[in-house]
Amino acid sequence: MRKLLLGTTAVAAAALFGASHASAQTAPTVRIGGFFEFTGGYIDDDADRNAVTIPAVGTNAARTVSRDKVDFRSDAEIHILVSGKAANGLTYGAAIELQVDNVTNSGGAGNGGVVDTDEMWMYISSPTLGQLQLGDQDNAADQLKVSTPGIQNLDQSGGWDEFTPPSGDGSRYLVTGINDGVDSTKIIYLSPQFFGFDFGISYAANQSEGENFLTPTGGIQRDGLGLTNEISGAVRYRGTFGGVGVATAFSAMRADAQESNGVLFGGVPVGLEDVTQYQAGLNLSAYGLTVGGYYSWGKFSGATRGVLREGLDNSTNWGAGATYRMGAFEVGAFFAEASRDNGTAVVAGAQLKDREQQLISVGAVYTLAPGLEMFANYTNIDNKNIANNATNPTNYASQRNRTIDVFIVGTRLSF
């Protein structure tokens, strides 16, 4: 009987110790994760019309044809994930993400067969002091931001844009939340959560990432020829009031513009502004429904954190949307708009108007199994007043206005 009692007590104790968050040291684990995605797209784009030039051959003159409207794409990443716990209660780990960008690369392979790193970073986390992240990771402003609610591949800058070529100013999408620092190597601090509030701050010395000491052009990344001293931060609140979940955040970032003698505007050199961007967002959720939006503004150009020349007004982005989840189904929709100042130049007798992009998107996701989803969505993109260059928009590109309709359907699995 005594043996039986001891035995059962041991079983129960083992169960309880297994269940508790003991602060004993835990040997690190190494995992491999990743995703694979296949997407089919139907694209109706003004810029596709007569966009491809077929060269002349003999007596056959050169001619133009339109791009095909149907395309497939595949994408994949492999992640190596390390996590462990020290005897003093600190948890630590690393994530190394290997991506296949599926684009023509400088190596010339052109088949997307080159693998490079996406984010790669490590962390040390204290149960009371917060978390330190080191490496090529998204900045604090991005990690804590609150934006338009979205579902799988229904995004301001995800899904639809993969099937479209850039506009004359080099951008496919303009509407995004506050920029994520584009994986430049940085130090990030994320605080514990107090009464629903947490905050974070990050610093990157320059915009280079990885172990890149020598740049492809022969300089080194401390040359200051890209953005430097990028600092970002955010304060976030999450709580529940009467059954309604509230998430709100204010994010901000700034960076010094690259060393330069400015850009020529009207034949005169004009300086570049340091980059700033701010964002305020709010999401409310209850009964499977989430509604919310954000407003972002600052001195930035293009899609993320390009520099503005002096004399241009602030850029703005905003979006509002909703998602609803019913078991394995999730539906969502949003509207978003970006505005960029095209300056005061007069071209062909008229002053340039602001560059604008508007998105309307609606879609659905069905979870076939944990980690396996199907998605379908439709996005209408309306571009107006496209200029030739985001920094120095002195005239329009040939395609001033451009309307795109993109319907995508696909599947993605995560492991």
Place this chain on the structure above:
Amino acid sequence: MVRWRGNLLAGVALSLLAACGSLAENMRTPRQDEYNDDSRRSRVRGRLGGEDGILLFGTDRSSQRGTADQGSGIGVNAYLWRATLDTLSFMPLASADPFGGVVITDWYSPPSTNGERFRATAYILGRQLRSDGVRVVVFRQEMRNGAWVDVEVAASTGSELEDKVLARARELRSQNASN
């Protein structure tokens, strides 16, 4: 004036102490998945295989924590199992099967009533921590003419013991959650 100031200081000190207690209760470390992650991998609900990645090296302790409600290492809910043992510990144990979820006590006579004895059998019915997850049956015998004779037991006796088991399981669960 001095007394007034002393009271004020004591009040401030008490408020600070209260705030400290409150701070500890309202402070937590966000999980890694509570931050925005632009990775396409992170935007899928769940993971194939149920775990976040395929384990290559090391022992997965976190999944044992994650499945505590389902009972790690035993066949039934760990909290209900431990709570049943705790609740019936005032009686001698005759048999306990952690995989089948059965606890059987030996006969037990309370010191105050030597003429009667009790025996209990508890069944833990599953891996979930839920109110109908445990069933307790109590048997009672009385000494009559030198022999033990079965006597009917009030139906509420078993359900009262079930309530005690559930209360204890809740207590264990909350202790674990606060760790």
